[in-house]
Amino acid sequence: MAQRVSNDGLADRLGVLFPMDENLPCSEGTTLLRAFAEARPADFAFLKPGDLINLHNSAFAGILEWETFSEHYGSCELCHA
Numbered sequence: 001m002a003q004r005v006s007n008d009g010l011a012d013r014l015g016v017l018f019p020m021d022e023n024l025p026c027s028e029g030t031t032l033l034r035a036f037a038e039a040r041p042a043d044f045a046f047l048k049p050g051d052l053i054n055l056h057n058s059a060f061a062g063i064l065e066w067e068t069f070s071e072h073y074g075s076c077e078l079c080h081a
């Protein structure tokens with residue numbers, strides 16, 4: 001098994017971050033979130049459910065992968081089905 005952020009590990013985190021399934025990001029959003037998790041595992045570990053509501057958390061400002069995800073998540077209709 002790979003030691004980097006595995007799909008299983010991400011799925012566990014997604015279950016914490018998105019306790020209600022309807023808030024789960026779409027497949028593209030999940031891919032973008034995984035890119036953030038893999039690029040910045042320490043930052044990803046600090047991500048809390050509230051950060052998905054207030055997407056402009058200054059702690060993550062300037063992190064390209066986070067901004068790409070949050071821009072998508074904030075505007076994607078599938079992510080908020």
Ligand SMILES: [Zn+2]
Binds near residue numbers: 028073
């Ligand atoms: Zn989406």
